[in-house]
Amino acid sequence: MLKHYIKIAFRNLFRQKRLALINILGLSIGLACFSLFSLFTVNEFSFDRFNAKASRIYRVYDWWSFSDRQGSEPSSATPLGPAMKQDLAEVEDFVRINSAGEKLIRTGNQINRIKVSFADPQLFSIFTFPLIEGNAATALESPKHIVLTRDKAIQLFGKTDVVGRTVEIRTGDQFEPFEVGAVAENIPVNSSIRFDILGNFNYVLNSDYGRASINDWNMTIGISVYVLLHEKSKLMNETARLAEFRQKYFPGETEKNNDGSPTNGFGLQPLPDVHTGVNIDKWGASDPKNSWILISIAIGVLLIACINFITLAISRSAGRSKEVGIRKVIGGHRYQLIYQFLSESLLLSVISAVIGLILGYALLPFFNELSGRSLSFSFSQYPEMIGILSGIVLLVGLISGIYPALAISGFQPSEVLKRKLRFSGSNFFTKSLVSFQFVLSIGLIISMVVIMRQLAFMRSKDLGFYKENVVMIDTQSLDIQKNYPVFKQTLKSESSLLGIAGSVIGLGNGEGQMGRGYKFENRVETVIEYPIDYDFLEVLGMQLVAGRNFNPEIASDAISSVIVNETLVRNALGTNPEEALGKEFTSGKEGNRKVIIGVTRDFNFEDLTRTVRSQMFLFPSNFKPNALFVRINPGDPSKALAVLTAAWKTISSDLPIKYSFLDQKFDDFYQKEKRWSNIVAWAGGICIFLACMGLVGLTSLAVINRSTEIGIRKVNGARISEVMAMLNRDFVKWVAIAFVIATPIAWYAMHKWLESFAYKTELSWWIFALAGLLALGIALLTVSWQSWKAATRNPVEALKYE
């Protein structure tokens, strides 16, 4: 029986080539999207589960809960790990991980920039990172041992068999030799713990700042602490014991909330939750909401393809009604006919799945770029995918098939066999489905335009300084006493460069930040600090609204003078810039005195999701510039870059120059938004493409069904334009309805999205109008393609066969 159905299904596919193509193409694209987006999601939720002891590993975090603010922070103090192992019996082991700054790595005479992380040696017994060379016990035997990943070993040595070889790592002003203790397999993409080169945490502890941190519970040097609990431990839920433990090391924390609950504490976060745990790590974790949005988009695309199948099947039902009648008369039961139609849609779904998977596989590199992941289509790595995909294929077949199957199998043979049954091509149901397709398409187009507008807005917004035509050079590796002054002087003498200034921290995405609390007249305010050269403000074109710039001639400028921004004046002093001049404030602990000598117009050194915070510039005497800002002439930067590179060569021949464009660094803040705009644009494009394919199918069927009517109208003097208007009117009406429904939904969604930005573009009415017109225009063009053919046809042809 099934064989019989499948045979007939195939013949039907071949007979209706155009419809089959529309259906299969649509479903394939939908399934390709779905497979990629679900791969993304499965990967997101598979994070860290490959670790054999995943269920026993927890990350320790700090939380605070006051009446007016709550939060948590996953970086911990250095002594936390050892103390937990010592005090709490269920803590079997701990590992501290200090990740990762890029460092210069020398092997032979080859120099690379590679990230170096540090961890306690027991990392390899707690986590599951197989070693391909060496063994876990000796991998990080001494503070001068390191572990390479397979890729890095090959990059540095061309092979993996490198245990015992020497790698030099730049620390301070010189290269320091380390010995390779082991080579690890590459870290799986779904691991939260990542390293390229892993050093021994004891090396960090031997450094000045490491030693200082060993017994300091109040500072962190940026480490995460993971603990391995015993099998039956319930420590993660025993808040009382964790509170007791905390009390031992923070005896000063006696403050309680009104209800008696503690204001601070330690918490344990299960390892599998680390990647998506935005509640604990707001900035570092990946928001699972994104996965759900992606999956919803994929389901939307699939639904559009399913709807094409449904509407086309219904519109074609006239053609198949005869077959249904015959089958019933010769003894076919209705359920057998339902099976038959369902097996046809299932067959189509399976064929589409095969094509869709091939398509998805081919598009994976593109999708990886789009989503910023490096996923691979591996059913062994993601066994869940087999179930998800077979489930969705079955579901797609059922959803597409069930309505047409029920509708068509219900025909009465006495009617369909005798009379010439004509359907108008579509009914209210199929037309609402078409509307639904356009609701999705228009909604996505609106979202895409809004996201792109917001991106453009953020890029073009005046940030309060020059970001165009500024090159930022990384000078961390330069010797401050000898090379830096020479380098700066060399560049100053170049007339083609417009200005040079140094700063302790770089600007833009991926650069650090310093800040601490200061005591003002009547309140404490956190201030972000930028130690800079005296010429920094001028080179970056920042405006002083009051006071003066730093002056190297004035000795006090290097000790206590600061230049602050308007926000600081307003928030911390509650006054205006003129009044603020000469005001003093002190740093909380040390009591260092600062005097305001100037106030700058507000500027955005941070990304535009945040409002401007209180910030200030200092001009310290022990200035160590890590970044040099060079303003160049607009236009082709290659000449200026050549000058910079040549100057660098003269002072530091052994190290490569590393520079970036400042506007690029600021654009990089918005990679996430750029990704989303790309994904939404693609999805919107695919949706509208599929919806239009459906329209082509629907109109062509409507045209066939109405060919006599068109012929008669033309014979009676209807013009081509009138016939086209008649055929188009229907479809256009339903797209218009879709627009009315889509607009408020998209407005709401985008309003919500824009709320996450401190500076945002407006949701102007024209965005909605544009999206509506675009969808309408595309739909009209699509429909007209078919209706034009019908309207220009010689009426005699249509009437001849009646």
Place this chain on the structure above:
Amino acid sequence: MIHLNNIDKYYDSKFQRTFVLKAVNLEVKEGEFVSIMGPSGSGKSTLLNIIGLLDAPSAGEYSLYDKSVLDLKEKAKVDYHRNFMGFIFQAYHLIEEMTVYENIETPLIYKGVKSRDRQAMVADLLDRFNMVAKKDLFPQQLSGGQQQLVGIARAIIGKPKLLLADEPTGNLQSVQGEMIMETLQQLNNEGMTIIQVTHNEKFAEYGKRIIRLEDGIIRKDVASKIVFSI
């Protein structure tokens, strides 16, 4: 075998009731060959559809072998279609996506006959109708007469007791029409009960009994004049 008692069939519109069949009484015995004649719109096909359980009468009684077949459940009707009656149509109504062989085989599939038995039964019929060479062709590749032969083969493959033919020769030239009628007559001689609707006086005479229908009322019900003998 067939017993129709006071059958009415009508359609109600806003202002009036239109009768298609009115007070039709008909009894058909096993082994009969009945021709129903009448002008267009006289209700012939409706009567045939009611007999074939494809349409329900508005009033009256209908029993097969003294068992009422009104208000049958869907499943019971399908069983009658599978095991008791076969249909032939003016427009042949073969399934275009299927070959001659498959068209004939389909009723057996629905009946759940095993594959090996199906092969034998279809082969027998193809042989009988001299269509073995055409078994892999599609309906469009056959002449009208041949298509109708396939239609008959499909109708009788399930060995029905009753064959209902709705203008079986309506689309055919007279030579082919005669061939079809002879086939039907032969089936009747083998014991199959046949009821046909026709416009053609000559072909009506192949039946043993002719019923004339006018405006939904049986005007005449007589034995046919000529009795062909084989």
